Amino acid sequence: QQQVKQSPQSLIVQKGGIPIINCAYENTAFDYFPWYQQFPGKGPALLIAIRPDVSEKKEGRFTISFNKSAKQFSLHIMDSQPGDSATYFCAANSGTYKYIFGTGTRLKVLA
Amino acid sequence: NAGVTQTPKFQVLKTGQSMTLQCAQDMNHNSMYWYRQDPGMGLRLIYYSASEGTTDKGEVPNGYNVSRLNKREFSLRLESAAPSQTSVYFCASSEANGQNGYTFGSGTRLTVV
Numbered sequence: 198q199q200q201v202k203q204s205p206q207s208l209i210v211q212k213g214g215i216p217i218i219n220c221a222y223e224n225t226a227f228d229y230f231p232w233y234q235q236f237p238g239k240g241p242a243l244l245i246a247i248r249p250d251v252s253e254k255k256e257g258r259f260t261i262s263f264n265k266s267a268k269q270f271s272l273h274i275m276d277s278q279p280g281d282s283a284t285y286f287c288a289a290n291s292g293t294y295k296y297i298f299g300t301g302t303r304l305k306v307l308a
Numbered sequence: 309n310a311g312v313t314q315t316p317k318f319q320v321l322k323t324g325q326s327m328t329l330q331c332a333q334d335m336n337h338n339s340m341y342w343y344r345q346d347p348g349m350g351l352r353l354i355y356y357s358a359s360e361g362t363t364d365k366g367e368v369p370n371g372y373n374v375s376r377l378n379k380r381e382f383s384l385r386l387e388s389a390a391p392s393q394t395s396v397y398f399c400a401s402s403e404a405n406g407q408n409g410y411t412f413g414s415g416t417r418l419t420v421v
Contacts, residue, residue, distance in 0.1 A: 231409045233409075238414070239415070240400075240412030243409040243410070246408075286351065290407070294341075294358050298350045300348060300349065300350040
C-alpha cells in the first residue's frame with residue numbers, strides 16, 4: 198500500500214512531442230505529489246507538485262494531471278526539447294517526513 | 309546559496325573498510341535524509357532525521373549508521389562496507405514535516421570491491 202508505481206521505465210520521443218509519464222498509488226492518505234527531474238551525475242530536483250484538491254497544475258511546459266478517484270497522476274511535457282532528456286521520478290507524501298518514490302522514467306528527446 | 313553539499317563525490321572502498329559520507333545544508337531546514345539510488349529500484353530511504361537530535365530508520369537501514377551532528381550536518385557511516393552497498397547515495401533536506409518537497413545534494417557514487 199506504500200508503493201507508487203511508475204510507468205513507463207523509459208521513453209523516447211521526437212522534439213516537439215508530448216511525453217506522458219504515469220504514476221499510480223494505493224494509500225489514500227497521500228496528499229502531496231511532487232515530480233523530480235534528474236540529470237546524469239546530479240541529484241533530483243523538484244520540478245512541479247500537486248495536491249489532491251485540484252485536477253491539473255501547469256508550470257511552463259510541464260503539467261500534472263491528477264485523478265483522485267483512480268488514484269493516478271501523470272506528468273505531461275509540452276513541446277519537449279532535447280534539454281528535457283533526464284530521468285523523472287514521481288513521489289507521494291502523506292504529511293510525514295518520508296516520501297515514497299516511483300522507480301523513475303528515463304526520457305530521451307531526439308533532436 | 310549552496311543548498312545541500314555532499315562529500316566526497318566518488319569513493320572506492322574495499323570490502324570491510326569503513327567510511328563516512330558527509331552532508332551539510334545551509335537552508336535552515338529541520339529535516340534531513342539519506343537515500344540510496346540503484347538502477348530499477350528508484351530512491352530508497354536509509355535513515356532520516358526529523359529534527360536536530362533525532363534519527364530514525366528508513367526502508368533499508370541495515371549496514372549503516374547516521375549522526376545528526378547539528379542542524380546543518382547529517383553524516384552516514386558504513387562500518388564494514390559490502391559489495392551490496394555499491395550505489396549512489398543522496399542526502400536531502402526539507403522544511404519541517406517534509407512538505408514542499410526535498411532539496412537533494414549532487415550525490416556520492418560509492419563502489420565497494
